[in-house]
Amino acid sequence: MKNLIKLEELAMFLLSIYLFSLLDFAWWVFLLLILTPDIGMLGYLINPKVGAFTYNLFHHKGIALLILVFGWVAISEEILLTGIILFGHASMDRIFGYGLKFSDNFKHTHLGNL
Template sequence: MSEPSPGVVTGRPAIWLRVEAFAVAVAALAVFATTGEPWWLIPALFLVPDLSWLAYLAGPKAGAWFYNLMHSAPLPLALLLAGYHWDRDALIVAGVVGLFHIGLDRVLRYGLKYDHSFALTHLGVHGPDRAGDSIHDQHDGVRRTTRATAGPAARG
């Protein structure tokens, strides 16, 4: 028996989440401006959180857990606080880059991963896995169906 398809945030709440994400990205850049560090660090380090996809080599559940750890606010906020507490710009920069990355990911509708599919996130379906199970997407009052796969583990 396969797992039920998880929900995806749609409609106005999805828009608000993207606006909120944009605000987080802008705030991260404002914090970065206070460090005096060179701006080239932002693009140079921007994709570091995406290296967390390597955890998928240990399986989808471990992969999703580590990916979500690297793509949610608690870790970069902890780095920011530690950086301010210990007066370490490197930690502040790491926190800022994490928050900036998360903000832009959410603006582009890349969300937190579900345990059974790399492509299925709380904000939509991405990548080549768009050709599996149906998930209904309702945006601005228009009902359309996108496709998502539950992956081999969920198909039973």
């Protein structure tokens, strides 16, 4: 089952690449920004509860899709880009087993323990 989930996440990551290709940005922009959602880990410098909140804020696919749809409605490539990067990054993380965090510690995720 884990491999099936990883394949599903890979498909979503590839979808984010395709959606990015529809935008008018150079390819290096995707490569530059794809790791930026990890800025959410900085909350762990305060404590695990804040860290889990900030990490999950930047890695929640529902939030990414809301931003993406808002960018589409607002006809804003920058907002679309933000949603695509958040969505693609979350999918990429889940391929490697990093899920949404529980507030007790970084390694406790909705996909199990790291």
